[in-house]
Amino acid sequence: MRKGLLKLATVATLALTTASFAQDKNYTVGVSIPAADHGWTSGVVFHANRVAESLMATHPGLNIIVKTSPDAASQANALQDLETQGIDALVILPSDPDPLVNSIKEIKSKGTFVAIVDRAPSVNDESVRDLYIAGNNYALGETAGNYIKATTPDAEVVVIRGLPIPIDQTRQDGFDKAIEGSNVKVLDRQFGNWNRDDAFKVMQDYLTKFPKIDVVWCQDDDMAVGVLQAIEQAGRTDIQYVVAGAGSKDMIKKVMDGDKMIPVDVLYPPAMVGTALEMTVAGLYAQVPMRGTFTVDATLITKENAAQYYFPDSPF
Numbered sequence: 001m002r003k004g005l006l007k008l009a010t011v012a013t014l015a016l017t018t019a020s021f022a023q024d025k026n027y028t029v030g031v032s033i034p035a036a037d038h039g040w041t042s043g044v045v046f047h048a049n050r051v052a053e054s055l056m057a058t059h060p061g062l063n064i065i066v067k068t069s070p071d072a073a074s075q076a077n078a079l080q081d082l083e084t085q086g087i088d089a090l091v092i093l094p095s096d097p098d099p100l101v102n103s104i105k106e107i108k109s110k111g112t113f114v115a116i117v118d119r120a121p122s123v124n125d126e127s128v129r130d131l132y133i134a135g136n137n138y139a140l141g142e143t144a145g146n147y148i149k150a151t152t153p154d155a156e157v158v159v160i161r162g163l164p165i166p167i168d169q170t171r172q173d174g175f176d177k178a179i180e181g182s183n184v185k186v187l188d189r190q191f192g193n194w195n196r197d198d199a200f201k202v203m204q205d206y207l208t209k210f211p212k213i214d215v216v217w218c219q220d221d222d223m224a225v226g227v228l229q230a231i232e233q234a235g236r237t238d239i240q241y242v243v244a245g246a247g248s249k250d251m252i253k254k255v256m257d258g259d260k261m262i263p264v265d266v267l268y269p270p271a272m273v274g275t276a277l278e279m280t281v282a283g284l285y286a287q288v289p290m291r292g293t294f295t296v297d298a299t300l301i302t303k304e305n306a307a308q309y310y311f312p313d314s315p316f
Contacts, residue, residue, distance in 0.1 A: 026061040027089070027284045030082035032075055033117075033273060034095040035068040036315070039222045040194075040246055043270030043316030044093060051274035055281050062281065072096040079103045089113035089280045093273055097121035104128055113283065115276045131283075132293045133276045135268040139298035141171035143266045144217050144243045145178025147300060151263075152215055152240060154183045158206045160192040160199050160218035160227065171219050171245075187213065192223045200226030207234045214240050221248035221265065221316075228261060246270075247301060247309050248316050256306040267299040267309060270316060 031052065036042035045068055052064040065082060069075035072095050082090065083106070090107055094100045094116070101121045105128060108114045115131035116124070124132060148155055159175070162168040172189075179186075187210055192199035199218060206213060207230060216231075216239060218224050224244035231239055244251060245266035254262035275296070283290035301309055 025285065026063075027059075027281075028063045028065065028085060028087045029089045029091065029277070029280060029284075030079075030085070030087040031064060031066040031273075031277060032078050032082065032090065032092040032094075033066070033068055034075070034093060035070045039248055039316040040220070040268075040270050043246075043248070043314055044273050046311075046314045046316065047271040047274040048091075048277065051277050055277065059281070059285060062285075064277070069095060072099040076100055076103045079107060083107050083110070083112075087112060089115070089284060091115045091117065091273065091276050091280055093117040094119045094121070101128060113280060115280045117273050117276045130291045131276065131279060133272055133279070133296065134294075135272060135296045136298045137167050137170040137268075138174040140219070140245050140266050140268055141174030141176075142178045143174075143298045143300050144245065145175040145184075147243060147264055148215050148217065149179050149182045149184050152184075154185075155214040155240075156185050156187055156210075156212060157215045157217055158187050158203075158210065158213055159189040160202050160216065160223055161189055162191065162194040162219045162223075164191060168219065175217065192218060192220075192226070194220045194222060196222045196226035196229075198226070199223035200230050203227045203230035204234070207231070207236060212238050214238070216242040218242065218244050220244060221246040221251045224251060224262070231261075245298075246316075249311055249314050252301060252306050252310045255301055255303055256310065258303055263303075265301040265306075267297070267301055269296065269309070271311075272296050 031048050033044050034041045036045045048066050056062050067078040069078045075095050097119045098121050114129045116129040118134050190202045192202045216227055221244045224242055227242055241261055241263050245268050247267045247269050251265045279290045
């Protein structure tokens with residue numbers, strides 16, 4: 001993992017370096033993730049394969065099988081296939097967690113180590129998984145709100161939310177708490193469905209409704225692409241900047257280059273699947289404790305630290 005990307009990666013790396021005595025052991029790890037249906041999940045696929053290749057090069061006896069699935073039904077079938085291959089551990093980012101609970105429990109009941117990434121089922125306890133690694137959705141909104149409050153204390157802000165699901169609400173709660181009691185004013189909130197085309201249309205609506213907008217907060221880097229296009233097409237110069245989130249390479253490059261419209265980004269890294277994989281393998285080889293819940297920081301990416309999070313070869 002890049003320096004500073006995740007503190008957890010350091011833990012896993014240190015554990016792996018102490019495991020030379022176990023290099024002759026053979027293990028099979030299954031990785032089940034959604035197919036690349038949008039930018040963030042394409043990053044998940046990239047980092048899962050990247051880290052898998054690196055770990056197998058380090059451990060000659062290690063076999064990592066990465067399977068992508070377009071929906072929960074296909075992912076359930078993929079889990080059955082992995083189970084028949086005799087996996088020692090499973091790393092899974094569920095496309096839709098609740099419908100997959102029984103399939104995951106079936107694998108875990110065989111004594112298989114299970115790490116769930118990002119999307120937790122309603123019941124997220126030791127009966128379902130050994131390890132849970134996720135981004136901090138509340139902090140994603142909170143970090144954005146704190147930056148806007150500190151940088152533009154009297155800003156008039158339009159908000160583009162994701163989808164009407166709990167993750168979106170958690171991010172919105174963090175943002176609202178951060179600006180509570182400040183002079184930051186929210187003009188409107190609409191859903192952009194974490195989609196650049198939908199966000200483009202929402203931003204067009206905002207530009208028509210409001211003659212003055214200082215800042216745009218949208219929860220996702222994909223949506224920020226549509227927002228920037230709408231602003232450029234409208235020729236609006238009143239908007240000072242856009243704050244988005246995820247840590248896509250395009251947005252991070254804008255931060256690195258000092259783009260005034262994207263001065264910062266908030267990290268919600270698809271690379272967390274790689275962290276889960278590293279920690280899982282460290283547990284197998286080093287036999288160190290790798291159980292529990294670990295939350296990835298929603299780091300504010302600035303011009304000063306952006307290079308640490310930049311993966312130019314990633315599709316996202």
